Amino acid sequence: MTIKEALAWATSILKKSCERPQYEAELLLAYCLKVERVYLVTHADKEIDIKEYENLIERRSHYEPYEYIVGEASFYDIHLSVEKGVLIPRPETEILIDLVADIIKKEQIRHIAEIGVGSGAISIVLARKFPDLECVATDISEEAIAVAQLNINKYKLGKRITLRKSHLLEEVSESVQLVVSNPPYIAEDYLLExxxxxxxxxxxxIGGEQGDELLKEIILDVKARGIRWLACEMGYDQRESLQAFVNEVGVKSIQFYRDLAGLNRGFVIEFDKGEQ
Ligand SMILES: C[S@@+](CC[C@H](N)C(=O)[O-])C[C@H]1O[C@@H](n2cnc3c(N)ncnc32)[C@H](O)[C@@H]1O
Structure with missing residues (x-):
């Protein structure tokens, strides 16, 4: 089969499972042949063996995410290894990073913690932005910790990002000035694709029955430790319940932010200094 024919075949198969079937058919063939995408255009009539490609297209046609198939995700200005068992970092999390970066700069923060490190996306991007920053990052998943360590090593950040298997901050005794988290925040009965x-x-x-249970636990934990800043991603429908919760708990301020689709997507809390 020629490259052109293989792409036409794969595009027709992927129509069911992908929004951009031709684009993904091209990406997967380029990955399979270990060439740049442009090669597929310049060598459209070249004969190829499509056995391995058939296998990749079969996986993608069953909705397996492209990133798990190729083992890599692009995020911010880096490429992260990902595998099943670890969340694929999402573009909306880049907004959280920019907000945290503004606070780190303004407050000259040197020590932070991340809850739920996953692939390492947030901690790695922040550590690359701020050469003096030190971060303790936790996760309950051993698979996530292993993948995060791989990515941290890839970017040579092992001296500044310490990973710890921990529920929230339970195993973190270091003093930090800010906590960042993109925790699980989806309700148990929410229908996911x-x-x-x-x-x-x-x-x-999944963050619990309502979805925001872990977020509330994080708010209480960070306040109880006397840490001044907390920045979290959240679900688009959680602003009201979290506003009511912080009104009860007592914080100096809470600013909600929206994602590029205009949906509520997270918040930054400043706690009163010394208040515990
Ligand atoms: C939505 S993912 C975020 C991963 C990564 N930070 C990102 O933004 O791509 C949430 C992460 O929190 C971890 N997690 C879930 N419950 C946790 C808990 N109680 N304590 C620490 N981490 C937890 C999950 O294993 C997962 O890696």
């Missing part, structure tokens, strides 16, 4: 629910880890997605 097959490419998410069949492949990505539930402990990275």
């Amino acid at each position: 097959p490419h998410i629910i069949d492949y990505e880890p539930k402990e990275a997605l």
Whole structure:
């Protein structure tokens, strides 16, 4: 089969499972042949063996995310190894990073913690932005910790990002000035699309019956430790319940932010200094 024919065949198969079937057919063939995408255009009539490609297309046609198939995800300005068992970092999390970066700069923060490190996306991007920053990052998943360590090593950040298997901050005794987290925040009965629910880890997605239970626990934990800043991603429908919760708990301020689709997507809390 020629490259052109293989792409036409794969595109027709992927129509069911992909929003951009031709684009993904090209990406997967380029990955399979270990060439740049442009090669597929310049060598359209070249004969190829499509055995391995058939296998990749079969996986993608069953909704397996592209990132798990190729073992890599692009995020911010880096490429992270990912595998089943670890959440694929999402573009909206880049907004959280930019907000945290503003606080780190303004407050000259040197020590932070991340809850739920996953692939390492947030801690790695922040550590690359701030050469003096030190971060303790936790996760309950051993698979996530192993993948995060791989990515941390890849970017030579082992001296500044310390990983710890821990529920929230339980195993963190270091003093930190800010906590950042993109925790699981989806409600148990929320209907997720097959490419998410069949492949990505539930402990990275589901935050409890309502979805915001872990977020509330994080708010209480960070306040109890006397840490001044907390920045979290959240679900688009959780602003009201979290506003009511912080009104009860007592914080100096809470600013909610939206994602590029205009949906509520997270918050930054400043706690009163010394208040515990
Ligand atoms: C939504 S993922 C975020 C991963 C990564 N930070 C990112 O933004 O791509 C949430 C992560 O929190 C971890 N997690 C879930 N419950 C936790 C807990 N109680 N304590 C620490 N980490 C937890 C999950 O294993 C998962 O890696």
